[in-house]
Amino acid sequence: MAGIWLIGAYGAVSTTTLTGIAAIKAGAAPRVQSGIVTESPECDPIRSKFPIEDINLGGSEIRFLDKNAYQASEIIWEENYHFQRKYLEAAKNELSKLKATKGTAINGGPGVEAIGELKTLEDDGLTLKEISKKLMKDFESFKNKNGEVCVMNTSSTEPHIKLTEEHQTLDGFEGLIDGNKTEKVTASMLNAYAALKQKIPYGNFTPSHGASFPALRELALKSKMPYYGDDGKTGETLMKTTLAPMFKMRNLKILGWAGFNILGDLDGVTLSKDANKASKIESKDKAISSSIGYSPFSITEIKYFPPLVDHKVAWDYISYRGFLGQKMALTFTWLGIDSILAAPVVIDIARSLMFAKSRGESGPIHELAFFFKHPIDDIIGNTFIQHDIYMKWVNEGTKINVEEMQAKIIQK
Numbered sequence: 001m002a003g004i005w006l007i008g009a010y011g012a013v014s015t016t017t018l019t020g021i022a023a024i025k026a027g028a029a030p031r032v033q034s035g036i037v038t039e040s041p042e043c044d045p046i047r048s049k050f051p052i053e054d055i056n057l058g059g060s061e062i063r064f065l066d067k068n069a070y071q072a073s074e075i076i077w078e079e080n081y082h083f084q085r086k087y088l089e090a091a092k093n094e095l096s097k098l099k100a101t102k103g104t105a106i107n108g109g110p111g112v113e114a115i116g117e118l119k120t121l122e123d124d125g126l127t128l129k130e131i132s133k134k135l136m137k138d139f140e141s142f143k144n145k146n147g148e149v150c151v152m153n154t155s156s157t158e159p160h161i162k163l164t165e166e167h168q169t170l171d172g173f174e175g176l177i178d179g180n181k182t183e184k185v186t187a188s189m190l191n192a193y194a195a196l197k198q199k200i201p202y203g204n205f206t207p208s209h210g211a212s213f214p215a216l217r218e219l220a221l222k223s224k225m226p227y228y229g230d231d232g233k234t235g236e237t238l239m240k241t242t243l244a245p246m247f248k249m250r251n252l253k254i255l256g257w258a259g260f261n262i263l264g265d266l267d268g269v270t271l272s273k274d275a276n277k278a279s280k281i282e283s284k285d286k287a288i289s290s291s292i293g294y295s296p297f298s299i300t301e302i303k304y305f306p307p308l309v310d311h312k313v314a315w316d317y318i319s320y321r322g323f324l325g326q327k328m329a330l331t332f333t334w335l336g337i338d339s340i341l342a343a344p345v346v347i348d349i350a351r352s353l354m355f356a357k358s359r360g361e362s363g364p365i366h367e368l369a370f371f372f373k374h375p376i377d378d379i380i381g382n383t384f385i386q387h388d389i390y391m392k393w394v395n396e397g398t399k400i401n402v403e404e405m406q407a408k409i410i411q412k
């Protein structure tokens, strides 16, 4: 048996992931060419080791805590109509039995404040130490029930806090927890810490801190646990890191790239706040330079547009220079449904991390860069190279040399 624990279980991405897995298990939803990379024949080692049928579900939340996962999924579905209703019905049996546990939203920032009434562990008067113990207990019982499991952060994007000396070592970070220094610890840090402490792989689908700071790298290596992030690559950035290499391969110079995104769901509310938006824009911007080795003039804008709900529109204008110095341009419009794009990637990351653990790998699994906008340690952004790296890792166990990869980015 295996399991995926979703932090932010009742959000758009998570409820779509839960519905998809349960509907596939019920035999009602397609899995072939469904966006799940690990369901392709090329990923047979993962697919056969962690079949979807064996994956059980769990998660934590800070809202709708009186609801079960089916009821929460229904609320999100009624706002979005983002898939056919029959899949929700197919998932009903499994999701009705699943209830999210209470999480922490410490330093979740304006994004979670926008949700309205929250129910969090800190509101129950718990200290950081008590919160981390409670999270560990929830993860432990999920692991005891399901065997190989993975914790995935699919919760609202947090603003980045300033990292200090204490974040550089595990001792320092644990000192912050013991000393209840609430201003220096975020919810995503605490969840990542609790997962790795319980010897559970951790994936960060968001641009929040998660495990991406030295203290938790130390913990992952010490507890021999794999982890990776940050921020799932699903839409406009997937296009950027796929198209930009095409210009590079044809030796065309990209002069500027302007991208305007509008979206209307809760993630849109979160990202309309400057502090939360900054971490997302940073990961979107880095994607181009890490694909082609230089930074063209860039504009990245994200705006909240309620009528779209979970649908996302991105307009991109790419100015480039070719033969005889002539300037030309490419424009595209991306019409995506955020959570439909995201859910299969969440499944892929979780399965890949469980697979890494089963092979005895630990620390950041750079071979998973393919799935992320801002891969830890700035691994190359070029989708084609990332895909090649991932497939060789899955099928032959080939590990990449991180320094070599970083050097490739610098080459013009």
Ligand SMILES: NC(=O)c1ccc[n+]([C@@H]2O[C@H](COP(=O)([O-])OP(=O)(O)OC[C@H]3O[C@@H](n4cnc5c(N)ncnc54)[C@H](O)[C@@H]3O)[C@@H](O)[C@H]2O)c1
Binding pocket: 007, 008, 009, 010, 011, 012, 013, 014, 060, 061, 062, 063, 103, 104, 105, 106, 108, 112, 115, 154, 155, 156, 157, 158, 187, 188, 205, 206, 207, 231, 232, 233, 234, 235, 265, 266, 267, 270, 337, 338, 339, 341, 342
């Ligand atoms: N294509 C995509 O949709 C995509 C791509 C990359 C990254 N992401 C990231 O995935 C995350 C989820 O996106 P979404 O559209 O589902 O957002 P959402 O706002 O619909 O859902 C987030 C959920 O997390 C819950 N939550 C917030 N903080 C929490 C915490 N500390 N503990 C437990 N629950 C918490 C909220 O109550 C909410 O239900 C966002 O950070 C987003 O930036 C999404």
